[in-house]
Amino acid sequence: MFLINCPFCGEREQSEFKAGGEAHIVRPKQPTELSDDEWAEYLFMRKNIKGIQYERWNHIHGCRKWFNIVRDTSNDEIKAVYKMGEKPPI
Amino acid sequence: MKKKLRVKRSKHIDETYKISFKFNGKLYYGFKGDTLASALLANDIHLVGRSFKYHRPRGIMTAGSEEPNAIVQLHNNSAWTEPNVRATEVEIYEGLEASSQNCWPSVNFDVGGINNFLSPLLPAGFYYKTFMWPASFWKKYEYFIRKSAGLGKSPTKADPDIYEHRYIHCDVLVIGAGISGIISAKTAAKNGFKTLLVDEKPYLGGSTIYQNSEYFKINNQNSGSWLEKEINEIKKIENLEIKTRTSVAAYHGYNYLLARENLTDHLPIERRKNKTRHKLLKIRAKKVVTATGSIERPLIFDNNDRPGILLSSAIKKYADLFGVACGEKNILFTNNDSAYETAISLIQKGINVGAIVDNREKVDSKLIYEVEKNNVKIFKGHTIVNTYGYKRINKISIMQLSKDGQNVIGSKIDLSCDCLGISGGWTPAVHLFTQSGGKLKFRDEDQVFIPNIYPSDQISVGACNGDLTLDSILVNVPKSLKDFLNIKNNVYENFDVLSSHNNFKRNIWLLPSNKVLGKTKSFVDYQNDATAKDIKLALREGFKSIEHVKRYTTTGMGTDQGKLGNMHALGIISETSEAKMGELGTTTFRPPYTPLTFGTIVGRNVGEYFDAYRKTPIHEWHVKNRAKFENVGQWKRAWYYPKNNENMFQAVQRESKAARESAGILDASTLGKIDIQGTDASEFLNRVYTNAWSKLQIGKCRYGLMLNEDGMVYDDGVTTRLGENHYLMTTTTGGAANVLGKLEDYLQTEWPELDVYLTSVTDHLATISVCGPNSKKIISEIFPSLDLSDKNFPHMSFKKTKIGKIHCRIMRISFTGEQSYEINVQANFGKSVWEKCMEVGKNYNITPYGTETMHLLRAEKGFIIVGQDTDATMTPIDLQMDWIVSKKKYDFIGKRSLYRSDTIREDRKQLVGLLTDNPNEILEEGSQIVSDINKSPIEMLGHVTSSYFSPNLKKSIALGVVKGGKNMLGQKLIIPMENKKINVTVTDPVFLDKENKRLNA
Structure with missing residues (x-):
């Protein structure tokens, strides 16, 4: 079970958090302008990387804030934690 | 003649404290400190169980948690019964009852033993190969296979014991309290680390604690005595917590470990009352020192499994620790020096050692010389080729090994014995290390896997790290700790060590035989x-x-x-x-290291604590009025209120009729309620609902449908505009938490620019819905000052008022199609307001109804229930709810998905009404809907989602989803059932009051 360093609360057990999938997928500002394929790319396509992955997490049983983490999926090491809207530090 | 197998007083056994226990129904005695295994051996019992497949007689093989054979059932047929318990781990207590497993009728005469003679017919994969054809026969085979197999019986009574979970945080966790663990714990604790030391055994000291020989010394003391002093010392260290009988079951990432602390299993049953039996320790350690030692290897030769064959180290342990001789004529078979340690221990205690068979040719070892001095015959360069004795070994045959170890040469020599100790060297116990994600490397010189790459802040020390001798442990453990803990001073000075082992081992995985492999077991x-x-x-x-x-x-x-x-x-x-x-790699070691009881895993979460449940503020009233309850998410909701001897159908018919003819009352407090405030609240609602919200006037309510980004219906509910920048949203009961989570997600990640605040107020408000033609009269009697005229208080609007000092919000909204008022009050007033409604409504036969009637009433009106009439594949268009999807709004969640190529298909499943040709026939929810049953394969068009008998329409009604259903009005379809087919006609989903006249009746 991971220890996750919530940027608002500090280090907490994984059981307090909910994973929210791949990070940095921005909802298109003008969905109506998009073709079916472009919309499908936003809606369905997600990466499944062995190695460095950028993920959304929510401190659902804590401050309920969303934030991002950088995790190495091969050994579960969390390389960095950063707030929504911030640039990934690595 | 009774053999004298208790040989010499051992300080680990209290011979003044006699304990009686039963094994297979017979009474025996042991002493305090005995395990079931040591007590049985002292009573000359080796035969403990039968093997799984061939039902061969099997005896005690080891003295620890690695035991494969001596597994027993404790307290058969009682609530305390436990199967698959290792006799080597059970500490005996007064009243202990154990019995053999996997044998019938008894361990001495087992019918399944026939499998041993059939074994040439039962090779690996036998079951896979034989019983897979013809497939339909499996059901018959299975019965017999299951009956003849099986390891123990599971309990049939409720577990009477108490279990707990506990979190522990520490700087350093040391696993294993052998000599390496003791050194580690002391070093860590003395350097100021908050340290936890755990060991699965009831005592500290591992296998060194009973080592009392001239050949192994630390600072000129026998190693066992030296360690004993160390143990006494560490018990006084304040920042060191020691837990015995505590087995680490799992080692997860981020140094998170699970351990089971056994608190009462060694006590007589009557002394366990009201005590916690097992505690599951959830340990988060900054650093972990694994000192789990090593496990002795057996040797692989023909018939190496007879009762009386033990690991050589186990024989030593039974003699040194429990003062028990495993046999009167002992032979040891080895490929390394360890067996000679056993021999020396036995000789010291006056136990006969008949011979030692050593597969090594020439070894220079002080231990061997000592054994030879005692006139023990040593057969060097020999191997065992066979053993004899069905229920107890009585003879072995040995032969000389060829130079390359691949063959046997010369002639057979027979040696008689009643106990055989085997030693194939040692395997580091790397189980926990690999569970944690560690990578192993293979050490060729002695053929062992040892830790190589650590995935977290941890270290393996001592035998589990491949330091298999006393001198290497004492040199390497302090050195590794110094680096690992980053400390300046070692607690220990350099040791003066005497270790007389010769480390040479002649490793032969499968020993050669004079028979062909096919004839050996x-x-x-x-x-x-x-x-x-x-x-x-x-x-x-x-x-x-x-x-x-x-x-x-x-x-x-x-x-x-x-x-x-x-x-x-x-x-x-x-x-x-x-x-x-x-x-080659190894197979994966998985948790738990030794089996855990279910109780340990579950802890206190049993019975009503298994899953917390939520009750409405009016719950007590429902209980008192004999409501039946239904689980909705974690909520207990009143399902129906049977009167006299009514069944559910009768109760629901009565409740539904009353609601339409006079008045009904429903506890709707479980509906999710979210308070929405902020200057952008209207814009926010515009983006999350499919319809438009900007123009909703203050004091008005509106029904909204929420989609997922994929266009599928996610939730629905009525939202009321309480003020300019203030809304109260309701959600479905089950969807409340997820809807709040989804809204927060969008606000925080996609639209952080919006000024909107969300607060869950589900638990703050009680919601009471009064419906029916007389509802207006009831409400007007409760709130006499309120103008209830349709002009002042029309459908889909809201008023603030009071009963006495209680603030009320009343919404005139309807989920039944009847004129209907929802009263929202602060939760703690819910029950008294409900009772007021009941009291006032008495004159109008106000009838409390539950969720079942609510479902029936809304189905008459064709209102959907999200999650019942929809799954994650229904768009609002599929539901024939096009009217609620705004064409004008530029965007809302899911809008773009409503015109993807897949969502605009005409032949999608669409919601329709279904009427049975026979109005008394009620469809089963979930039934398949087809049109042609003669064509094969039959095309599945859809399924029934809701079905009831409507007392108000006096006929059966149903909702269902059907491919292209929108264009099938009036068409005949078929519901095929097991013994019949039911003819139905596709209709509009609204069955009652299409014109909505009743809302203002």
Whole structure:
């Protein structure tokens, strides 16, 4: 079970958090302008990387804030934690 | 004649404290400090169980948690019964009752023993190969196979014991309290680390604590005595917590470990009352020192499984620790020096050692010289080729090994014995290390896997790290700790160590025999009866991966997870397939290290605490009025209120009629309620609902449908505009938490610019819905000052008012199609307001109704229930709810998905009404809907989602989803059932009051 360093609360057990999938997928500002394929790319396509992955997490049983983490999926090491809207530090 | 097997007083056994226990119904005695295994051995009992597949007699093989054979059932037929318990781990207590498993009618005469003679017909994969054809016969085979197999019986009564969970945080966790663990714990604690030391045994000191020989000394003291002083000292250290009888079950990432602390299993049952039996410790350690030691390897030769054959180290332990001789004529068979330690211990205690068979040719060792001095015959360069004795070993045959160790030469020599100790060297216990994600490396010189790459802040020390001798432990452990803990001073000065071992081992995975392999039974996995022959067969049949061989032969798949034999399985595969050991890899070690009871895992979360449930503020009233309850999410909701002897159908018919003819009352407090405030609240609602919200006036309510980004219906509910920038949103009961989560997600990540605040107020408000033609009269009597005229208080609007000092929000909204008022009050007033409604409504036959009637009433009106009439594949268009999807709004969640090529298909499943030709026939929810039953395969058009008998329409009604259903009005379809087919007609989903006249009646 991971220890996750919530940027608002500090280090907490994984059981307090909910994973929210791949990070940095921005909802298109003008969905109506998009073709079916472009919309499908936003809606369905997600990466499944062995190695460095950028993920959304929510401190659902804590401050309920969303934030991002950088995790190495091969050994579960969390390389960095950063707030929504911030640039990934690595 | 009774043998004298208690040989010499051992300080670990209290011979003044006699304990009686029963084994297979017979009464025996042991002493305080005994395990069930040591007590049985002292009573000359070796035969404890039967093997899994061949039902061969099996005895005690080890003295620890690695035991594959001596597994017993405790307290059979009582609530305390527990199967698959290792006799080597059970501490005896007054009243203990144990019995053999996997045998019928008794361990001495077992019908299943016939399998042993049929064994040429039962090779690896036998069941897979034989019983898979014809497939339909499996049901018949299964009955007999299940009956003749099985390890123990599970309890049938409720578990009477108490279990707990506890979190522990520490700087350093030391696993294993042998000599390496003790040194580690003391070093860590003395350097200021908050330290926890755990060991699975009831005592500290591992196997060194009973080591009392001139040949192993630390600072000129016998190693056991030296360690005893250390133990006494560490018990006084304040920042060191010590837990015995505590077995680490799992080692997860981020140094998170689970351990089971056993608190009462060694006590007589009557002394366990009101005490916690097992505690599951959830340990988060900054640093972990694994000092789990090593497990002695058996040797693989023909008939190496008879009762009376033990690991050599186990014989030593039974003699040194428990003062028990495992036999009167002992022979030891070894490939290394360890067996000579056993021999010296036995000789010291006056126990006979008949001979030692050593597969090594020439070894220069002080231990061997000592044994030879005592006139013990040593057969060097020999191997055992066979053993004899069905229920107890009585003879072995040995032969000389060829130079290369591949063959036997010369003639057979027979030696009689009643106990055989075998030693194949030592396997570092790397189980926890690999569970944590650690990578192993293979050390060729003594053929062991040792830790190589650590995945977290941890270290393995001592025997589990490959330091298998006293001198290497005392040199390497303090050194490794110094680096690992980053400390300046060692607690220990340099040791003066005497270690008389010669480390040379002659490793032969499968010992040669004078017979062909097919005629031998050389067991690799004792518990699952997997032999060397089976492993070779698997390789011949094309299995290459160790993981596949494991599953095909079941090697290592017993409750002991192959702690003894896995290495030999690997060795045999490596030799046969000529692959290098280091490259083969190992099978995966999985938690738990030793079996856990279900109680330990569940802890206190049993009965009503299994899953917390939520009650509305009016719950007590429902209970008092004999409501039946239904689980909705975690909520207990009133389902229906049976009167007299009504069944559910009758109660629901009565409740539904009353609601339409006079008045009904429903506890709707479970509906999710979200308070929405902020200057952008209207814009926010515009984006999350499919319809438009900007123009909703203050004091008005509106129904909204929420989609997922994929266009599928996610939730629905009525939202009321309480003020300019203030809304109260309701959600479905089950969807409340997820809807709040979804809204927060969008606000925080996609639209952080919006000024909107969300607060869950579900638990703050009680919601009481009063409906029916007389509802207006009831409400007007409760709130006399309120103008209820349709002009002042029309449908879909809201008023603030009071009963006495209680603030009320009343919404005139309807989920039944009747005129209906929802009263929202602060939760703690919910019950009194409900009672007021009941009191006032008495004159109008106000009838409380539950969720079942609510579902029926809304189905009459064709209102959907999200999650019942929809799944995650229904768009609002599929639901024929086009009217609620705004064409004008530029965007809302899910809008773009409503015109993807897939969502605009005409033949999607669409919501329709279904009427049975026979109005009394009620469809089953979930039934398939078809049109043509003569065509094969029959095309499934959809299924029934809701179905009821409507007392108001006096006929059966149903909702369903049907491919292209929108264009099938009036068409006949078929619902095929097991014994009949039901004819239905597709209709509009609204069955009652299409014109909505009743809302203002």
